[in-house]
Amino acid sequence: MTGEQTLSDTPWLEQGAEPFIKIRGVTKKFGEFTAVDNIDLDIYQGELFCLLGGSGCGKSTLLRMLSGFETPTSGSITIDGMDMSNVPPYERPTNMMFQSYALFPHMTVEKNVAFGLKQDKIPVAEINDRVHDILTLVELQDYKKRKPQQLSGGQKQRVALARALVKQPKLLLLDEPLAALDKKLREQTQFELMNIQEKVGITFVVVTHDQEEAMTLSTRIAVMNDGEFMQLGTPTEIYEFPESRFVADFIGSANMLEGRIVEDGPDHVRVKTDLGEVFIDHGQSVKEGSRVWIAIRPEKMHLSKEPPLKPGPNQAFGMVDDIGYLGDISIYKIRLENNQIIDVTAPNQIRPKSRTHTITWEEKVYLHWQASSAVLLTK
């Protein structure tokens, strides 16, 4: 053990910090199909790292290579300084929480949790203590004698977590840990999972297709597509500064405008689009005249029935095509002059007297946004 180390909140920014997991040039091919394509990744002690992507993007294959169920076609994986190339799953310092939990149906909760400890020939008394402690942690101490069939979805999920945690692995791998739960329970469990991770201090790597889950849980996220990383960063970085149209579209929703660079200053960029000029207040070295895309999040646009005081950049107008009432917010579909539909969300801060919105169908509305709101994308 490395002992009591004061862990920084952002170890990946520290100069000379030693990564806990080193993935170097890892590729996995199944026949002709390349599931994971030459990936490099460092994960640090105590992180809650998310691999996010759609089905078939290679996130699960990467996780299975960490747990030892798949061997990389090329490249190397090092965990805590140990090369994992020839280590079978049953000798790795990792444990995995499987999608749909895969609890042993013929064992009680207690036996399920104790299974891993028994493999290590730990004395019975210690096994009992540790099983009790971990079941207390996940609040299942009263369900010891139950069989998996007698548990609810949320309880099964916690047994699976306890079973993987009880061995105190150096690294816990979670494959879609919350996918089988319903929405309400999922949101609640996200926070439980974070609390538990904080308490046990184990490094977590989570695979998920749910961007909300990834945003809530993780210290950092890797967005994957076609076996490659599209972007790697903190949830804020990924949401606020997507580097590509794929990421901007995959994480949350974004209005995408196509345009050409008119001016590329050191601290600003001007882009000409169908809707007029867009001014962005952060610099980006792009060649003038090149084709780019602008992404603006729906909640960063403002709607108004009044025309702006003076014409300028970052403005547009259109007709309300449709309104979706979601309770906390409403989504307005605005049809622009060029027939493009722009999504704008607005919080419903005042309870409407009747069911009508202040802005209603077929009304002419004006849009504007801050110079800092738009993101320039080149790929």
Added chain:
Amino acid sequence: MTETSALAVVDPAPPRLGAVSQLARRMQAGWRSIVIFIPYVWLFVFFLLPFFIVAKISVAELKMASPPYTDLIKWAEDGIMTIRITFENFTYIFEDDLYSKTYINSLKISSISTILCLLIGYPIAYGIIRSGPVARRLLLFAIILPFWTSFLLRVYAWMGLLADRGTINNVLIWLGLIDEPIRMLYSEFAVYIGIVYTYLPFMILPLYANMEKLDATLNEVAADLGSRPMNTFFKVTLPLTMPGIIAGSLLVFIPATGEYVIPDLLGGGNVLMIGRLLFNEFNQNVDWPTASAVAIVLLFLLVLPMTIYQYYQGKAMEDQ
């Protein structure tokens, strides 16, 4: 009838329509009972009833007549009924060494054959499960195929292999491993081979059906938690395939215990098995009361395994 008229009085609806729908409704209820009734009666008459007759004969006495047993109930001229029941047939079976030896030997042979079938069938079933989708189907097919050919001729095939001048002896002599033929046919060894050979699919198929439902990720979970493959097999796979093991074992054990053809053809007169004894007692010695008693005792021995099998069969149906 009265119900219908009562309804007609209460119900002021147009009477003709009411009558028609009444009739239709009664027919609806009627065809349901017919569906149940026909197979029910058939099984009752041709399956259950015969057992009572066998039970009756087993407590009668042997008589030189046709049928060769005495009546249990006699009506005298004056209308007095006498019932004659004898348990001599059963005491005879228990006292005669031949019968008890034969029962024990039958149970021994069927138990050992069941274990052999399990030891051979389990890895085959597991191997099929672990094969690719195409190979899996072909292999399963290959296991079922012999079932569609004649049972009798499959036993016969082994007569040719095991005979003194049969294929195996010929090959061994040709190889110079032996000088004199080994006696294999008409021995217990031959009976074991015959039972394992013909009953192996009955072991493999339930095992396969059970293993097919097995969640392969459980093996991964076990490995992830530090269990080596061998340990995983004994702690996870084996307990979870227990229903298949029990069903397959019973499907071999029960019919093998009462087997007649195999001990007769491959065991000759040298292997004592109850099915053969019963057959001969009945057909050659024409001792129906004893044969019936032998059958009742055999049934009694097999009631427990048959009940267990029925329980598992019922559970499997419900699981679907």
Added chain:
Amino acid sequence: MYGRRSGFLTFMLAAGMAFIYVPMILLVIYSFNYSKIVPVWGGWSLRWYETLFKSEAVWNAVALSLKIAVINATFATILGTLAGLAMVRFGKFKGRTLFGGMLVAPLVMPEVITGLSLLVLFISLKQLFGWPQDRGFTTITIAHITFSLAYVAVIIQSRLSGMGETLEEAALDLGAKPFRVLTDITMPRLAPGMVAGWLLAFTLSLDDLVIASFVTGPGANTLPILIFSRIRLGLRPDINALATIIILVVAIGVAIAAYIMFRQERQQQRDMQIVDREIP
């Protein structure tokens, strides 16, 4: 790493297949042996096939067996289907437990017991009602139907429980009377199961020796009874020839069935592809 066969399993599969098929292959090879003594090779010959085809007893036995098998399969399928329907779709009814027991018991009952008990039944019936007059075709057929229907019922039951009741409920909701639902929805969907049941009952009947031996009378020899009486005394090359023909017939039948199944599956796959292409 997972889902792959280990060397041990592959070996067991190969050994198992050899164990199952080598004896049958040898059986076929020796049918072409000129020698009268089966395991002694005397050169290739078709003389035992000739002997076989000239034997009237064999032809009679084949005819009787086929007749029994067809009638048995047909009745067993009808009765077994009714029994399966009753067990799965009729909920609770009086005597259901006994009925279920009588449906499963024939599957595991030792043949000697079934045979013996049916024989004593037929004899008692004859004493009481004078029927059946003599034993043979009728008694064997009744005996075969009795155990075959249990096998058919198992197939039907498992198909019925696999099918679920949604379609039936939909039909009822659309106003169909229960009987119409049975004839228009349930039965057509059960058809493949009934075909499988018929074939199984047919095969079981052709294969049965013990029960037929008990309930037959003088002169009525089914094919298994005939074969058995001959091979009891030792190896007979004409029986090898008969075995070869049976194996050939089964192989052809199975190949045709497999081909039909394969084509249906291909057709289904193609349909699915078309659906995938046209409906995005």
